[in-house]
Amino acid sequence: MNQPNYNNVDRYYSDTLPPSPYVAPSKTNSKSIVSLVLGILSITIPYLGFLIGIVAIIFASLAFKEIRMRMEQGKGLAIAGLVCGIIGTAIYAIIILLALLAALLFASADMSYTY
Numbered sequence: 001m002n003q004p005n006y007n008n009v010d011r012y013y014s015d016t017l018p019p020s021p022y023v024a025p026s027k028t029n030s031k032s033i034v035s036l037v038l039g040i041l042s043i044t045i046p047y048l049g050f051l052i053g054i055v056a057i058i059f060a061s062l063a064f065k066e067i068r069m070r071m072e073q074g075k076g077l078a079i080a081g082l083v084c085g086i087i088g089t090a091i092y093a094i095i096i097l098l099a100l101l102a103a104l105l106f107a108s109a110d111m112s113y114t115y
Contacts, residue, residue, distance in 0.1 A: 029067050032074035035059035035081025042088025050092035056085030 035056050042053030060082035067075050 026071060026073050029063050029072040029074035031059050031063035031066060032078035032081065035063055036077045039081040039084025039088065042085050047092060049088040053085040053089030056081050060085060
């Protein structure tokens with residue numbers, strides 16, 4: 001009745017495999033988080049969304065540059081912030097242009113009728 005000796009197998013595998021090093025997770029870029037928050041706010045806040053969307057686009061572009069240079073996480077957040085900022089800016093730009101056009105048309109219509 002010979003029992004197998006597993007100590008030799010364990011020693012062989014423990015000697016050949018190096019210990020796995022601890023790799024800290026990379027940091028998420030804070031400007032990408034700010035661009036996402038501002039991008040969402042640019043869609044939801046009426047009329048100020050135009051200006052907030054422009055700021056979100058600026059923060060997203062700064063985040064792309066920092067992510068590339070520092071090898072940080074957050075590229076998806078920056079993309080989402082950029083898209084939301086563009087959509088918010090476009091929506092409120094169209095609304096402001098339509099309001100100005102309507103005000104101009106109504107003002108010119110009032111001037112043409114004289115009593």
